[in-house]
Amino acid sequence: MPMVATLASVAALLRAEAERIARKAADDIHRELPGYASIGRDDLAGSAWLNVARGMSSLEEGEAPRDVPDGEARRTTRRRIRQGMAIEDIIRAYRISLNAIHDRFIEVARERSLPAESTLRGSTLLWEVGDWFVADAVKEYRTHAVSEVVRRSVEEVDVLRTLLSGSSVDPTLRPRVRALGMDPDRDHHVVLGHPTSGSREQWAADLARYGSTPGAAALVAEISGRTAALVTRIPREIAGRGVLAVGPAAPLRDLGTSAVAAEHILALVPGEIPGLHDPSTVSWRLAIPVTPLATRLLRRRYVEPLMDEGDFGVILLDTVQAHLEHDRVVRATARALVIHQNTLRHRLARFEELTGCSLESTNTIVELSWVLATRRDTGTLDVRPGITGEERPLP
Template sequence: MLVQSGAAASLERVITAMAAKEGHVGGRLHADLADHIPSYRAVPRELLDQIWHRHFQRALAVVREGTVPLPDDFEEADVARDRVARGVPLSDGLRAFRRGLSAIRDLFIAEATERGLDPGLIVDRTKCLWELADVASLQIAAVHRQAEVASALFDARRRADFLRGLLYGTLSVAEIHSGAAIYGLDLSRPYRAIRAVPSGNVSPDALERCLESHGRRNGRAALLTVLDEAVAGVIEAKPEIGDPEVTAGLGPPTDLAAVHRSFPAAGRLLEAARAYGLRGIYDLSDLSWRVAVVAEPELAELLIDRYLRPLEAEGGFGALIEESVRGYLERGRHIREVARSAHVHVNTVR
């Protein structure tokens, strides 16, 4: 709207009157936010005053010029990062901003009406302030979400770095204590290292969430992340997750500061379970000698020389013995089932 010189002078007087009340209106707004948006109680007053001054001056410029800045002209990234760091939700940030713009708009209407500003100009500038609220809200939402993503990525990296150092034994005592406090781990309790890979269509990220969720049940603690395309971390007890699409090794329990000794065992158990095509979560008591066979090729070769190669000299009879033994083991050592499958008498199998 084109403003004539007389109207421009009247408009400037309104702006001057508004500027004189910036601090007063800001004080009332601060009290209003504290009463109605609890998350804003964590934001220092001096920081709120700085942001309020920025918004107030921008609104005065809109009232004066009658134009609204483009979205890219709004510098809100620093505010978004601060609110995310303080745990202020986006919805609360938008509510606070709109309360602030509403206070400015009410102030403009009151001062303009009192000074007899042209009604058409009042309507035009009020519409501009509404548009300012819409454009700024969209930009605030965009930068807030960007800040949330950046914060989540940073937290994920920090979490992964802590677990990597913990599992490989590169953290100092102070770093272990600090990380335990951040991630809710109890230094007085024993933990077991776990290393897991999906055995179905589950992604590593989904597997991490599943294992950590089950590991935290009944007051137990767990902390996992995706390391080198596998899920790794520490857990208090073996998770009970029914029929899992996972193969995992669980190391022996140890103090948190010594969990790097449990992690290699978890890796060996995982490799043993994968070598036998097993699904589930396995510790040493579950796999016993299978771990040694997989981890020690020489031992595996010794066992083959002792028990399997002698059967080769027996020809077809040796093959029949091997087949019978395999059937015996596969059927849970039930001789009658082996005999029924082979169509021979039980004593023949024996």
């Protein structure tokens, strides 16, 4: 009486053909997935052989594999990711391999007259093996994706800090810059700033988008509570949604200079008013942060005499600032402040009396413009943060 075929006996026959099935699967993968061309046939056949073995074990045991924390599916997926394969191609390659196994299973089942019920059960088991692999592959990919995001974020901050510090460009830095999508041979602007509306995440994403050019991605990271970036294109599109302080374009080795300029610009401009500011818009004010002695001397001359006046001292300084902003035209200044022209004249005279200066003097206008540029805001006598530099005693 002939022996009745079983799933186990069919599985044993397929095990004997494992190498041939694996090589057919490798050839099918190379033919259908161009992205796998860089992976050798022996490497693919080795993975396919493991797939055959896993499928046959499931047929023999009558159940699909269980989830294993670091099992075959995850190890294979991890290796393919390191080889540059996309998760979609990894899953597709496994499906192709499984098709080769499944097709041969059906052929042998027919040749050996495997009962229809057993054939259906075997076919179902093989597809369950496929579902198991896909589930584990996706889990591994997600783990890798999270790890890669964290790794890249740390790398972006480290590279950005190094370049902004003005340190000499180490030979190992260029490949790291390239790996982040930047072009180390292009000049970059240092951009510092923050959004005045919307989320910081969207601001950073738009800064990266509009600050990039083909082949030269922008590098954006959060450093010391603000957004810093290296861009090959000035992102003017987002100037209406935040403050952008843009340093001059410079090669990698000189980005420290661009960073210093951007720092000074950011210290000079109002933090709550959106706009794009660069050396051409800030002009002579760039000298203020690097000349703290002059700032302290001028504040002593024009601000300290007002302090004993209390709130009226602040009003006087606001009035003088508005007067200069309106080119010292009395009618325009009075209209802007919503006061009578005589009230304006009285305030200006009182300012001259307290400070001992003449608002008709060109020297006074220059010095006042300097000291007013250091104000934190109207309505206060405080200096803007980052303006005075290191405090040293006056001679």
